[in-house]
Amino acid sequence: MSPRTPIGHDLIEQLGALEAVDAPAKAVAKFVRSAKAPAKVNEALSGTWLGHPVHPLLIVVPMGSWISAVVLDWLGGKEAETAADLLLGAGLAGAVPTVATGYADWSDSEPANDRVRRIGIVHAASNGTAAVLIARRGGRVYALADTCVHREGSLAQGELVGDCVKCPLHGSVFRLSDGSVEQGPAAYPQPVLEARVRDGSIEVRAPQ
Ligand code: FES
DSSP, rough: OOOOOOOHHHHHHHHEEEEGGGHHHHHHHHHHHHHOOOOHHHHHHHHTTTTTHHHHHHHHHHHHHHHHHHHHHHSSOOGGHHHHHHHHHHHHHHHHHHHHHHHHHHHHHHGHHHHHHHHHHHHHHHOOOOOEEEEEEETTEEEEBBBBBBOOOBGGGEEEETTTTEEEOOOOOEEETTTTEEEEOOSSSSOOEEEEETTTTEEOOOOO
């Protein structure tokens, strides 16, 4: 019997060779590690207490809630609107620890393996959590992680205010030059990347 190749095998191989994502991935991982919580919190995020990684278990909460909400929305009629809204809220609440545990797992393991780094960051990006915001100000180009460190608002949906960007969700304001917090509620600086214009293209890389 000839060996079988799983359906996603080729795609995973291609993602693992995707060097183009190394720069932003290293910057995000460096930031996540620098913001590390106490050992007890890390153990809780990693699943030490459970004997199993927590992230894959938590994924079912937002996914299950949102899929159920969509089905209710399509098929449930007017009477199901409240239930669908509740499910949407439950999914959003479940997404926060799901993302936190995912980043904790990935940032612990990515330095040891290029494939883990690349596949992990593409996985995060495909869930809408690892885009980069590019902004031009006074002839300069700036690059920041798009996902707000506070509660994951998209800074690209926000507003440029002077030399800062304002998050659309809760109004945190970050300096474009170094990501520092000009105004909360964010408690941590936003990760920044080095950006420059070369031959008409914008190049972005992790801070050296
Ligand atoms: S998510 Fe950006 S300020 Fe809350």
